[in-house]
Amino acid sequence: MNINQFKPAIVYTIYIASTPERVWEALTSAEFSRKYFFGNAVEVDLRVGGAYIVRTPDGALHISGEVIECDPLRKLTITFNVNWPELIEQLGPTLVSYEIEPAGDAVRLTMIESHDRPLDDDILSGGRQGWPAILSSLKSLLETGEALVIKMRPPDRMLAALKKMGIGTP
Amino acid sequence: MLKPAFHYVSYIETTLEELWEALTNSAFTTRYWWDTSVISDWKVGSHVSLAINGLVRWHLQRMAGNFVEPQEPAANSEVSCEFDRLAHHRRTG
Numbered sequence: 001m002n003i004n005q006f007k008p009a010i011v012y013t014i015y016i017a018s019t020p021e022r023v024w025e026a027l028t029s030a031e032f033s034r035k036y037f038f039g040n041a042v043e044v045d046l047r048v049g050g051a052y053i054v055r056t057p058d059g060a061l062h063i064s065g066e067v068i069e070c071d072p073l074r075k076l077t078i079t080f081n082v083n084w085p086e087l088i089e090q091l092g093p094t095l096v097s098y099e100i101e102p103a104g105d106a107v108r109l110t111m112i113e114s115h116d117r118p119l120d121d122d123i124l125s126g127g128r129q130g131w132p133a134i135l136s137s138l139k140s141l142l143e144t145g146e147a148l149v150i151k152m153r154p155p156d157r158m159l160a161a162l163k164k165m166g167i168g169t170p
Numbered sequence: 171m172l173k174p175a176f177h178y179v180s181y182i183e184t185t186l187e188e189l190w191e192a193l194t195n196s197a198f199t200t201r202y203w204w205d206t207s208v209i210s211d212w213k214v215g216s217h218v219s220l221a222i223n224g225l226v227r228w229h230l231q232r233m234a235g236n237f238v239e240p241q242e243p244a245a246n247s248e249v250s251c252e253f254d255r256l257a258h259h260r261r262t263g
Contacts, residue, residue: 014180128179136181148183 003068003077006095006114009124012131013110018142020073020100023107026138027076027098030055035147036137044078046070052078068095075099080113085168091123092116111135126158196221 016023026032030041039057044050048070054063065079080096081088095114100107113127129152137148159169182189192198196207209226210218219226 132179133181140181140183144183148181150181 122161126155
């Protein structure tokens with residue numbers, strides 16, 4: 001897979017009063033991710049080619065991917081493929097990159113979601129809805145010790161667009 | 171018709187009232203906006219001024235659109251305060 005063919009579709013930056021070590025741990029550990037990522041557990045083998053998976057609270061495989069770039073405390077790039085029937089065939093792979101930079105007493109975290117083809121706004125609306133909630137909750141967790149409790153509607157616009165394309169959705 | 175050019179969403183554990191205060195109270199804005207006081211009476215059509223150390227540096231004038239004010243307080247509502255197009259009149263000296 002040539003990651004140079006991928007173009008950023010969603011970019012989200014947030015500053016967190018924390019350290020690169022803690023942010024890195026929050027992004028890569030199941031224990032942390034369950035608290036800020038809607039109960040989902042991230043399991044990652046932190047080496048290039050290693051597996052990256054996300055399990056739903058009931059243990060089912062939700063997202064599967066592999067590590068593309070791993071520069072501890074600075075950058076993690078993974079494929080991030082939601083495990084719904086026909087999704088990857090229709091939309092191609094999803095690439096997610098996290099970049100961590102020190103910024104004074106804080107840390108600047110940037111998430112970049114990229115795709116190898118143009119996707120329409122209906123499809124991208126799911127990520128545009130989800131990432132701010134996930135990363136705001138991660139920030140709260142690291143700064144206060146408590147993740148946010150966010151009540152959110154399902155990403156109806158995205159789900160309808162996927163359904164139209166014949167992609168199986170929950 | 172003016173189109174959004176930049177869009178940023180954040181979730182904050184707070185209330186609509188506190189968030190509105192943080193966006194509109196000049197003493198509050200100085201604490202997170204590099205000592206900048208945001209000054210306005212927040213009426214539609216009014217100027218919004220930005221002052222640093224008491225000196226007005228920018229006047230922002232609303233050109234179009236409506237302020238969206240908090241309605242019924244509700245969990246996780248989004249409060250937006252849009253300046254749309256900003257007319258900058260920089261005061262010299």
